Amino acid sequence: MKLFPLYIFFFCINFSGYSQDQPVESETMIKAFFKEDFNDYFQVQHYFNKTQFGKGEIDFLLEKSKGSKNILGKIYSYTLLGRYYRNKTTYEKAIENYLNALNLSREFKKVNAEIVVLNQIGVVYRRQDKIRSALNYHQFALELVNKIPNPTKDIKISKSVCENSIGNIYLKLKQYKLALEKFEKAIVTQQELQDKRGLAINHQNIGFAYQNLEKLDSALVNYNKSLQYNLENKSRIGKVICHNSISNVLILKGEYKKALKYIEEVKVLSEQIGNKFYISRIYNTLGYCQIKLGKLDEGKKNVNKSLSISLKHGIPTNTNKSYEYLSEIYRLKRDFEKAYVFYKKSIVGTHKTFNDRNILYVNNLINKYDNEVKNNKIKSLAKENEITKLKLTRNRNILIIALVSIALFGVLLYAIYGQRLLSNDKKILVLEQEALQNQMNPHFVFNALNSIKLYIINNEQKNAVYYLNKFSKLIRSILESSKTKEVPLSDELKTMNLYMSIENIRFSNEIVYHENIDEGINLDKVKVPPLILQPFLENAIWHGLSSKKGIKKVSLSVLKVSNDFIQIDISDNGIGREEALRIKKNKSLKRKSIGIELTKQRLQNFTDEFKNCYSLVYTDLTDKNNSPAGTKVSLKIPLS
Structure with missing residues (x-):
């Protein structure tokens, strides 16, 4: 049994729900905020790091920020509202508030805020399995991060979030080894910065990759590390995620009673948090444990509860898993007609999701090389401009040297001019050759790239993976050779062999x-x-x-x-x-x-x-x- 990932929706969660026993502290912190002079979004984040916000406190902060025209306060308020609605599984309102924060960040050129908001919008889209939109927003964030010289600790953390997101896309595509490479690189930065929240997320991701590679002991080690970091951070939602993941691995190991104990420990906590996505996951896992223990009626009740939540809130991965578990229940009850109906629903839903992601993967490659073509055209124009300047310089020098040579230096100046002329001609030849190569490489790449799409469209996954691997070798060879004369x-001959295949x-x-x-x-x-x-x-x-x-x-x-x-x-x-x-x-x-x-x-x-x-x-x-x-x-x- 391979489960869909919980890690993907774990980014940017660094506070728990509003606590009724500390309203005065929140109000005091908000009022004091407007006496401070912050000019950076990360300063605001650190200021409110340990402040607990409920809906009332967020509205109060937003109202005060609007009244005092505090831009950073407004941006932070909208991100809090976005997170609030995201955790309530009200995704449209979450996106609406995040976009308000994004527009303000761009209007007032608050780049650090823009990076954070782009990543959080990506989280919402990934939670809805809208991978294309999620990927776009995470890539926008990564582009901004890479433009910042001398990055601070907060920027490095944001970059780590972006890179983790790319790893998560690999997980969605079931490219688990590629995902592990990304996560293991990101974890070095997180250990250097002692970013416990990031380490919790990354160990969760690594655990999931090992789980799907059927290395269950390695998966448990990483899930337990993630749980330990979440307990240190007092992250309630992190605890829910880790318990669910550990329970799933124990089911795979056949330790059903132990798995049931783990999942029951967080059932009430997930209800208290109120996040419908995680509630649906918990009831699915709880129901599956009961199925394995022979408690079919109890299991059916919990799986149906999960199905109802996921259908209502549009969570396709949870819906597909619920159909799979209901099929198992009816199979064990020997009601094979119903078992087949639910099995078919599960397969159709899972197939559609995975096929769409494969198409997205190739389309993303094409988009990437579309950008490369545009960049190469710009480079070609720049080099042609430089060639023209060199020719103009050469012609100007001919006139100047001719006049000066007649009047003063004659043969001597003509000889010097000849040397300069040869030097300029050589530069022109080199530049012309580079311009030609910049035009050839994209043309060659696209002749090869467009040939692969039929396998993806026809869902011939083995052939698609085989030729994608060959294609990656071909691209690497092209990029390496394009830098040399x-x-x-x-x-x-090796490159041509790849091209022909x-x-x-x-x-x-x-x-x-x-x-x-x-x-x-x-x-x-x-x-x-x-x-x-x-x-x-x-x-x-x-x-x-x-x-x-x-x-x-x-x-x-x-x-x-x-x-x-x-x-x-x-x-x-x-x-x-x-x-x-x-x-x-x-x-x-x-x-x-x-x-x-x-x-x-x-x-x-x-x-x-x-x-x-x-x-x-x-x-x-x-x-x-x-x-x-x-x-x-x-x-x-x-x-x-």
Whole structure:
């Protein structure tokens, strides 16, 4: 049994409910607040850190803040209201108040407040399983945090919250090992800052990851550490979460009586807190313990109570779990018709949630690389601007030096000018090459990325994970190679192998790709421009093989033709260049391809410093009947 996470909704909870025995202290603290001169949101947080707020106290603070035009007081009041309604499971009102706080933070440029509020809005959306919105708000917060130089302790804590949220997204996607990597990095910062609340949250998250990896003893160790931190912090809601998690692990270990004892200890406490999300979780776990102990009627009563709460307040993960437990009850009662009905409801709900998250995961990657494309375009424009400035500077220097040389220094100044001219020309060549690479990399990435989406849409999860892993290796290779002017041929061939395996998805893996490397060549010593072979492989696939029927083959050969050259041949058994050109002319949508032209320019720049030049030859292949049988591209690259 794998349970849905409780950890996700544990962020930003640092106070318990309003206590009726301390209203004077709260009112006194609020009145004293307006005599202070705070200019930072974190100062306000620390000031009210141990103050207990009920709805009346929050309204009083908001009213006083509005009257005195205290911006930080208003922002803090709205965040308290947002948290109050969030804990009451009134999510629309929670979002409304958080947005009021967010708008004030942005209007008056209170960046620290904005970071905190963005994270809290993300918590509300995650509680409703609206992962896309939650992810956006946590990413906005992380972007703001990363822009702050010399971060304070509070900013470091906020960054830890953001990073934990990314780990939680991995948990939602069932990527438990990736999530553990995030949490173990975040916990270092929390230990350094002695952030007990953050440590409680992180150990809860780590425990959940181990639980789903079926490492139950490790899960219990981390859940108990989280419980200890929550007891030290006197966090009642933290205690509820930890008891529920520990009880779930004990159920998995078959220790049902012990699990029942743990969950019964916090049933009343969860009711006192009044948070419908956790009340629903507690009654689900309580009912499941009773089911395992054979108390089916009691278990059914508690599971139905949980189901009623989760349906009323829109908590899909709890609803799906309740359906699963009701199916188990009716199965044990041998009422298989009802058992099937509830089992089907559970499966349909869980499948929809998980499938939506997988689509989100890929869409998030696409959004990320959309931003990369935009950034690369900006870099290209900046470099082109710099090239223009260099050319203008060069032309200006020509005129100045010519005039001065005629009047004063003649040949001497002309020689100096010549040196400067060569230096400027070299800079121009380097900048032009970088501009070309910035345009090539996003183009290459998207040709690969868009091929993966079909598996996700069709919910072929194993294939999706397999090709996502290949895709991550491909992206890492592209990003590493884009920083250099040249790469070893061995690295280029590995990248092309990844590219071909991903492009082959769209052909249902019908393309047979083969490499033939001359044993006398040391691939690590041969240097080539990064991604230089990709356009030729792309042409072979999309112009040569896409319209071909039957067996599709692409081969890549590397031969040492002399001491000065190696030759790379890329052959396909496609329809041939003539037929491909005819198909292209008949298409209604005309699109000019610039990939090969850019590749030629890059090869020219690359070989300018060599004593030999590159050569590129196309050969039309034919069969014994002299019919088109494919195309071969031969690229000779100088070694010196």
